[in-house]
Amino acid sequence: MNNLKKTITYTVISLTVFVLVWQLYISxxxxxxxxxPSPVTVGKEMxxxxxxVSFYKNMLYTLSEVLLGFALxxxxxxxxxxxxxxHPHIKRLSMPLLVFFQVSPKIALIPIFIIWFGLxxxxxxxxxxxxxxxxxxxxxxxxxxxxxxxxxEYMKILKxxxxxxxxxxxxxxxxxxxxxSFKVGIIQAIIGATVxxxxxxxxxxxxxxxxxxSTFNSPLLITGxxxxxxxxxxxxxxVTLLEHHFQRxxxxxx
Amino acid sequence: MTMIEMKNISKSFTSxxxxxxxxxxxxxxxxxxxxxxSIIGPSGCGKSTLLRILSELQEYDSGEILFHDENLKDNxxxxxxxxxxxxxxxxxxxxxxxxxxxxxxxxxxxxxVEELLDLMNLKEFRNSLxxxxxxxxxxxxxxxxxxxxxxxxxxxxxxxxxxDAMTRDHLNxxxxxxxxxxxxxxxxxxxxxEEAVFLSTRVVVLSNRPSTIHDIVTIDLPExxxxxxxxxxDFINYVSRLRGMLNEQS
Numbered sequence: 001m002n003n004l005k006k007t008i009t010y011t012v013i014s015l016t017v018f019v020l021v022w023q024l025y026i027s028x029x030x031x032x033x034x035x036x037p038s039p040v041t042v043g044k045e046m047x048x049x050x051x052x053v054s055f056y057k058n059m060l061y062t063l064s065e066v067l068l069g070f071a072l073x074x075x076x077x078x079x080x081x082x083x084x085x086x087h088p089h090i091k092r093l094s095m096p097l098l099v100f101f102q103v104s105p106k107i108a109l110i111p112i113f114i115i116w117f118g119l120x121x122x123x124x125x126x127x128x129x130x131x132x133x134x135x136x137x138x139x140x141x142x143x144x145x146x147x148x149x150x151x152x153e154y155m156k157i158l159k160x161x162x163x164x165x166x167x168x169x170x171x172x173x174x175x176x177x178x179x180x181s182f183k184v185g186i187i188q189a190i191i192g193a194t195v196x197x198x199x200x201x202x203x204x205x206x207x208x209x210x211x212x213x214s215t216f217n218s219p220l221l222i223t224g225x226x227x228x229x230x231x232x233x234x235x236x237x238x239v240t241l242l243e244h245h246f247q248r249x250x251x252x253x254x
Numbered sequence: 255m256t257m258i259e260m261k262n263i264s265k266s267f268t269s270x271x272x273x274x275x276x277x278x279x280x281x282x283x284x285x286x287x288x289x290x291x292s293i294i295g296p297s298g299c300g301k302s303t304l305l306r307i308l309s310e311l312q313e314y315d316s317g318e319i320l321f322h323d324e325n326l327k328d329n330x331x332x333x334x335x336x337x338x339x340x341x342x343x344x345x346x347x348x349x350x351x352x353x354x355x356x357x358x359x360x361x362x363x364x365x366x367v368e369e370l371l372d373l374m375n376l377k378e379f380r381n382s383l384x385x386x387x388x389x390x391x392x393x394x395x396x397x398x399x400x401x402x403x404x405x406x407x408x409x410x411x412x413x414x415x416x417x418d419a420m421t422r423d424h425l426n427x428x429x430x431x432x433x434x435x436x437x438x439x440x441x442x443x444x445x446x447x448e449e450a451v452f453l454s455t456r457v458v459v460l461s462n463r464p465s466t467i468h469d470i471v472t473i474d475l476p477e478x479x480x481x482x483x484x485x486x487x488d489f490i491n492y493v494s495r496l497r498g499m500l501n502e503q504s
Contacts, residue, residue, distance in 0.1 A: 148338070150334050150336060150338045151338060151340075153311050153332075153334070153338075154332070154334070154338045155355075156310075156311060157309060157311070157330070157331075157332045158355045158356065159328055159355075159356070160355045164355050168351070168354075168355065172342055248342045249342045251341035251342045251383060251385060252341055252342060254341065254385060
């Protein structure tokens with residue numbers, strides 16, 4: 001509890017210093033508002049936004065893309081990852097493709113996803129899905145690969161069935177790797193969703209930013225950025241809480 | 255009473271460069287109830303392979319294995335060289351895990367686990383995680399775990415091979431006591447001749463590859479075995495006889 005208080009105190013101090021330096025810079029160098037608005041202007045715009053229904057529509061739109069796309073990538077990532085991991089030949093066959101998709105700049109693929117899945121919700125969902133899908137597959141392959149031959153032999157001695165091997169050995173051994181991939185995946189998912197919204201469509205926090213940018217509405221742009229960051233922190237925090245819950249399985253990594 | 259009869263067991267492997275290697279050839283051995291049999295032999299001769307065949311971790315090419323009690327085969331204990339404990343489970347959870355898998359968690363079996371914790375001096379470590387344990391403690395846990403479901407047959411594959419001499423002596427004493435108290439039949443693979451003589455009722459000496467049984471020596475030493483026994487002429491005689499046999503092999 002004491003630690004939490006300290007963290008909060010330090011966070012408040014560093015944010016305050018940041019805003020002060022920002023305000024000072026604008027006051028001293030007399031920066032025009034369309035290049036960098038003052039914290040006060042941005043603060044006003046934030047209040048203006050959170051009193052409007054359209055803002056919540058945009059936030060919820062992005063949030064639902066991220067959550068639904070992420071959920072789909074978890075379901076398919078876990079199933080396909082486990083299937084690949086348990087079949088050495090399929091693993092060897094799919095490895096080049098996995099590496100290809102893992103290193104390909106997925107942001108650059110968004111235009112083609114828009115062509116395939118349209119300007120609306122579908123293309124964004126697919127971007128989020130593809131962003132977090134590959135890290136999850138990779139994490140399962142890593143987790144399964146780290147289980148020693150002796151562990152499997154021990155299960156065999158006990159005459160454990162396949163389900164027991166999955167629940168008692170393989171799942172616990174994969175959990176820490178899967179959670180790490182969630183951390184990477186959820187941030188990637190938010191980046192993917194907002195960038196896709198910039199490029200097409202008329203809703204979402206990313207659309208709000210692209211609209212603000214094209215109309216030189218810098219206070220709105222910075223507000224959009226701030227709320228994207230807030231969304232990221234909340235979701236990342238959620239995954240961290242999950243990781244905390246499964247703390248014990250981190251032993252697998254040692 | 256005979257528990258297991260192995261008749262003419264042979265097994266060969268294909269090595270990484272494609273050669274056929276005959277690991278075991280025509281091994282016949284019968285194991286009596288309540289015996290403590292050690293298997294020694296030159297390194298790489300297939301001692302472990304024999305245990306792995308018995309426990310169905312490996313197949314064999316020809317021969318026959320007769321279990322005089324079918325239940326034995328599905329309910330044997332196996333102790334690996336590495337303790338193979340699950341790192342996220344405590345000592346107690348690790349020991350109880352086989353009972354969970356075998357759906358054998360009853361008040362009686364759980365009471366038996368308490369006895370095992372006591373017997374293996376693990377009481378105060380019951381809530382520790384494996385990483386907090388010394389090598390000896392880990393192996394104690396591993397042994398207790400293999401006994402949790404009360405198997406009649408215990409197979410041990412160099413369980414003390416990675417431990418220091420002091421810990422090893424200590425565990426030898428405890429294993430011998432455990433064997434007498436719990437009335438198990440134990441097959442014990444080791445490369446340590448003294449350990450084999452100290453623990454066993456019989457020592458099986460395997461030859462170099464392809465392994466056959468070179469000789470079986472019955473150890474006729476007092477039932478009550480203490481570390482001092484190792485300085486008696488009888489003990490030293492057994493050791494040098496076995497060492498002589500092994501030297502012939504290599």
